[in-house]
Amino acid sequence: MKKLYATEEWKRRSSKRSLRTLKRKRKSCKYSGGKEEESKEKSEEKRNSKSARASYENVKKRKGRIEIKAPANFSLINNIDETLLFFDxxxxxxxxxxxxxxxxxxxxxxxxxxxxxxxxxxxxYYHERRVNIIGNNPNDETCDNMLLASGFYKYVYSQRVGKTPSDSNIYSIESGSTVLPQKAQEVKNFAARCLNKSDLSDTRSIYTTLIECMANTKHHAYAARSLHSKWWLMASYDQNSKKIHFTFLDNGFGIPRTIRKKNTEKINEKLREMVSKVVAVESLDAILINSALKGEFRTQTSKAYRGKGLPRIYETAQQNKIDTLVIISRKGFVNSSSREVRPLKRIFYGTLLSWQFL
Structure with missing residues (x-):
């Protein structure tokens, strides 16, 4: 697999194929990135934003700016409801x-x-829409050091860019728009060094899982309205648990919007959309994510060789090569390890995968 994804011929053919596919999908409103889908996106954003304004109390209006305080537990995995309320x-x-x-x-x-x-x-997202956002740093020393070591300030305008400390326990943020085998290899080497694993076969699942995530981003995540895909990746080593935590994020429309739905699910979705304008209705997104994860035939292309990325990642988790696999997308939260499948009150824009390497 490494050789296949690393060849220049594969990269060239993959880019051309992706470009042709996206251009073709632009012409179809039936695709999740079409006008109909964009309209749904804006309607949901509007509903969520209104409820967020009424619910969130940590907002101060100063002269010339609006101050919004992040929750003390700023985490999607451990405190998703309050954290999403902050972003809304x-x-x-x-x-x-x-x-x-x-x-x-x-x-x-x-x-x-x-x-x-x-x-x-x-x-x-806000930068592309010319929204002026500024901010400060955590007062907590541990959180502040983590933000510095993560490489966060390389991606934003900040005077702290040159002050990033080196931390051997953190693989700093990387981003891309295509499958980058060299980055997957770097993360694999990082894990091998932290865990003192000389046997390459022990860390092979890290490489293949990251390649699958990158490939999913290229093939599934992005709307027809854009020709540019984007993902972010970060890893950290916990010396206490002796585990490495991986986080992978893409900012596409999300799994529930890009998988193929059954006719009954489409009807159910339409009914829920109409009812949700009057009363609160739980989303089915978590069920759809879990279905795609377990390998049910969900690819929009209807081609049997597609839609294999998530099932392969799930299979790796079932083989106990990775632990605590969590997927968040749209209004769905799935923890395959604890078998938690639950709807969310607010939208998570994109898809996040989080897991630990044993």
Missing amino acids: TVHYYSTKNQQKIYFDLSEVKELTTDAILYTLSRLE
Whole structure:
């Protein structure tokens, strides 16, 4: 697999194929990235933003800016409801005001890699829409050092760019738009060094899992309205548990919007959309994610050789090569290790995969 993805011929053919596919899908409104899907996206954003404004209390209106305080436990894995409420509140004020938005991270006591990557994803979204966002650093020394070591400041305008400390226990943030075998190999080498594993076969699952994530991003995640895909990757080693934590994020439409649905599911979805305008209705996104994860035939292309990425990752988890596999996308949260499949109250934009290497 390594040789296949590393060849220049494969990269060239893959790029051309992806470009042709995206151009073709642009012409079809039936595709999840078409006009109909964009309309759904805007409607959901509007509903979520309104409810966020009414629910979130940590907002202060200063002269010339809106200050929004991040939760003390700034984590999607451990505190997803409050963290998504924070981001929804930011989104509301980004659409209603011409003032600056101030990310107040000063009281963050717990910070995880998933929250760091999602913050970057949303900041890029607002940057493209010319929303002026500034912010501060966590007062907590551990959180502040983690944010520095992660390489976060390389991706935003900051005076702290040159102050990034080296931390041998953190593989700093990398991003890309295609399958990058060299980055997957770097992460594999990072894991082998941290865990003192000289046998390459022990860490092979890391390489293959990351390649599958990158390939999924290229083939499935992105709307026809854009020809540019984007993913972020980060890893960290916990000396106490002796485990390496991996986080992979893409900012596409998400798994529930890009998989093939059965006719009954489509009808159910339409009914839920109509009812949700009047009363709160639980989303089916978590069930769809779990279905795609377990390998049910869900690829939109209807080709049997596609849609294998998530099932392969799930198979790796079932073989106990990775642990605590969590997937968050749209309004769905799935933890394959604890078998938790639950709907979310708010939208997570994109798809996040988080897991630990044993």
